[in-house]
Amino acid sequence: MSSPEPLYLGLDLSTQQLKCLAITGSLSVMHEEIVTFDSDLPHYGTKRGVHTDSVLDEVTAPVAMWIEALDLVLGRMKKAGFEFGRVRGVSGAGQQHGSVFWGKGAEEVLGGLDSGRGLVEQLGGKGGVFTWERSPNWQDHSTQAQCDAFEWCVGGEEMLAAITGSKAHHRFTGPQILRFYQRFPGLYEKTSRISLVSSFLCSLFLGRIAPIDISDVCGMNLWDMRSNSWSQELLDLSAPDLRSRLGVVEMQPGKHLGPVSPYFVERYGLCKECVIAPFTGDNLSTMLALPLRPLDAIVSLGTSTTLLMATPTYFPSPSYHLFNHPTDKGLYMFMLCYCNGALAREKIRDEITSTSTSPSSSDDDPWKEFNEKALSTQPLGKSSRSDDAKLGIYFPIPEIVPNARAGTWRYHISPAGNLKKVESFDSCADARAIIESQALSMRLRANPLLSTSTPAQPRRVYLVGGASKNPVITKILGQVLGGREGVYRLDVGGNACALGAAYYAAWAVERKKKSGEEEGFEDFVAERWEEGGRIVKVGEGYEEGVWEEYGDVLGAFEEVERRIGRGE
Numbered sequence: 001m002s003s004p005e006p007l008y009l010g011l012d013l014s015t016q017q018l019k020c021l022a023i024t025g026s027l028s029v030m031h032e033e034i035v036t037f038d039s040d041l042p043h044y045g046t047k048r049g050v051h052t053d054s055v056l057d058e059v060t061a062p063v064a065m066w067i068e069a070l071d072l073v074l075g076r077m078k079k080a081g082f083e084f085g086r087v088r089g090v091s092g093a094g095q096q097h098g099s100v101f102w103g104k105g106a107e108e109v110l111g112g113l114d115s116g117r118g119l120v121e122q123l124g125g126k127g128g129v130f131t132w133e134r135s136p137n138w139q140d141h142s143t144q145a146q147c148d149a150f151e152w153c154v155g156g157e158e159m160l161a162a163i164t165g166s167k168a169h170h171r172f173t174g175p176q177i178l179r180f181y182q183r184f185p186g187l188y189e190k191t192s193r194i195s196l197v198s199s200f201l202c203s204l205f206l207g208r209i210a211p212i213d214i215s216d217v218c219g220m221n222l223w224d225m226r227s228n229s230w231s232q233e234l235l236d237l238s239a240p241d242l243r244s245r246l247g248v249v250e251m252q253p254g255k256h257l258g259p260v261s262p263y264f265v266e267r268y269g270l271c272k273e274c275v276i277a278p279f280t281g282d283n284l285s286t287m288l289a290l291p292l293r294p295l296d297a298i299v300s301l302g303t304s305t306t307l308l309m310a311t312p313t314y315f316p317s318p319s320y321h322l323f324n325h326p327t328d329k330g331l332y333m334f335m336l337c338y339c340n341g342a343l344a345r346e347k348i349r350d351e352i353t354s355t356s357t358s359p360s361s362s363d364d365d366p367w368k369e370f371n372e373k374a375l376s377t378q379p380l381g382k383s384s385r386s387d388d389a390k391l392g393i394y395f396p397i398p399e400i401v402p403n404a405r406a407g408t409w410r411y412h413i414s415p416a417g418n419l420k421k422v423e424s425f426d427s428c429a430d431a432r433a434i435i436e437s438q439a440l441s442m443r444l445r446a447n448p449l450l451s452t453s454t455p456a457q458p459r460r461v462y463l464v465g466g467a468s469k470n471p472v473i474t475k476i477l478g479q480v481l482g483g484r485e486g487v488y489r490l491d492v493g494g495n496a497c498a499l500g501a502a503y504y505a506a507w508a509v510e511r512k513k514k515s516g517e518e519e520g521f522e523d524f525v526a527e528r529w530e531e532g533g534r535i536v537k538v539g540e541g542y543e544e545g546v547w548e549e550y551g552d553v554l555g556a557f558e559e560v561e562r563r564i565g566r567g568e
């Protein structure tokens with residue numbers, strides 16, 4: 001009898017959920033399990049996975065909640081009869097930039113976990129192996145002073161972007177560590193190691209502190225991408241002896257970091273030889289879920305909204321981020337990241353539903369009315385070409401792109417391009433306007449990458465993440481961004497990031513040597529990838545006339561952003 005096909009696990013520890021997905025060696029999805037922090041672990045009192053202190057502009061997540069979530073997700077799989085014994089490799093991804101502060105005895109505890117007791121009981125939150133029981137979240141905005149110090153240290157935002165791939169950002173780990181050190185010098189002193197969320201999750205599986213991976217490290221403002229080494233200048237600025245606390249960075253994609261910790265062998269039945277591969281950032285992992293070709297763009301509609309593209313050129317700018325590609329040494333990931341993505345759309349949805357007199361507001365689908373309103377409105381809220389265009393910008397929380405305070409701004413743009421600020425739009429134009437302004441911002445900023453094609457638009461747009469299930473959001477995004485070959489949704493919509501991690505685990509274990517060279521990730525996936533069944537075409541993308549109409553308001557959109565920046 002032939003032995004059963006090996007399986008691979010991919011995990012995604014993102015803002016609101018922990019997801020675990022299992023695939024076969026031929027990359028077919030076998031099993032998916034999700035733990036939602038707010039509803040499955042209500043005793044941590046999080047709202048959408050985080051705690052917010054709006055006085056300090058501080059957003060954090062409890063580390064113990066993530067640890068408990070790991071036992072919960074694996075426990076559910078075991079209960080469902082999942083055959084852990086067939087798993088040959090595990091990889092994963094974490095929300096980017098967050099950090100975890102390990103205390104002095106942590107590694108010893110990790111290495112000697114008792115499989116008869118839960119992880120959270122042994123590693124804990126308060127009084128456990130961490131010097132700070134919280135992890136700063138990517139939505140945090142408390143580090144303006146530290147960001148200023150980072151840019152001042154190297155001579156400005158352009159220079160910091162040239163060194164680290166990004167200008168200083170509130171959420172980036174370097175400024176966050178500097179703030180932690182300034183607030184709690186005693187706790188910093190007691191901290192022996194600092195992990196990113198990705199390497200933290202990897203550490204649990206490995207039973208020792210895992211290295212940070214070569215791509216996720218670029219979300220710290222501490223890594224010099226030109227030389228692929230820590231920037232000593234920026235480490236020195238952040239905190240004393242930081243290099244030893246961060247440890248070495250894993251430069252080799254797909255490295256076998258070690259076998260899985262005995263805890264998982266004994267408690268869940270993983271085999272002793274199961275390989276743990278590096279874990280990376282969630283956006284980087286999402287890129288691995290799709291066979292990207294030049295000019296393809298992924299729009300990830302998770303809690304954050306991100307636009308991702310792969311590029312062979314290192315052309316840094318303060319307007320966007322560049323990261324090392326997780327598996328391909330010659331490539332970079334271009335990224336735009338917005339924090340007013342899902343939460344801002346939910347806020348408009350709730351406002352529309354609460355003022356509605358329509359019976360459909362009580363329908364099971366909470367997006368029904370929002371979608372109806374968005375569809376009943378023409379592009380830019382115009383009924384005819386001579387009408388003013390409606391442009392709305394909605395930031396219920398401070399925004400990253402552009403760096404702006406919270407607020408709502410609505411404008412009318414006349415056909416001659418004149419702007420008039422208004423208090424509200426008539427007939428619920430907000431539903432369409434919020435999707436349009438999110439997409440216009442992406443289109444404006446992705447232009448440097450897209451302008452090699454005429455017209456300057458993506459070849460394909462791939463949509464992933466929670467809101468990729470929404471046909472109206474996907475339609476309008478496609479109308480604004482274009483997409484010469486259409487708009488596609490990955491069939492595991494919400495789970496693209498975990499899928500990318502599972503592909504990575506399979507590649508780490510099964511890649512072959514071809515003429516003396518290890519098989520590259522792209523070739524490995526391409527050999528096993530069948531387009532049918534994995535992606536669904538959800539829109540035509542480029543619509544002649546409509547895409548151009550959106551192009552006509554890009555200048556006015558930039559001007560509105562400038563006015564917001566000036567506090568108008």
Ligand SMILES: Nc1ncnc2c1ncn2[C@@H]1O[C@H](COP(=O)(O)OP(=O)(O)O)[C@@H](O)[C@H]1O
Nearest residue numbers: 014015016017302303342367465466467469470
């Ligand atoms: N049908 C839908 N229409 C619009 N948005 C949706 C829909 N279903 C889920 N979402 C959005 O997806 C978000 C969660 O996306 P997800 O990718 O799971 O987040 P994360 O990975 O950041 O935890 C929710 O906050 C919600 O706004």
Ligand SMILES: O=C(CO)[C@@H](O)[C@H](O)COP(=O)(O)O
Nearest residue numbers: 014015095096138302303304
């Ligand atoms: O900050 C960023 C990227 O720079 C965010 O994209 C986080 O990585 C969180 O992602 P989601 O939970 O929204 O997937």
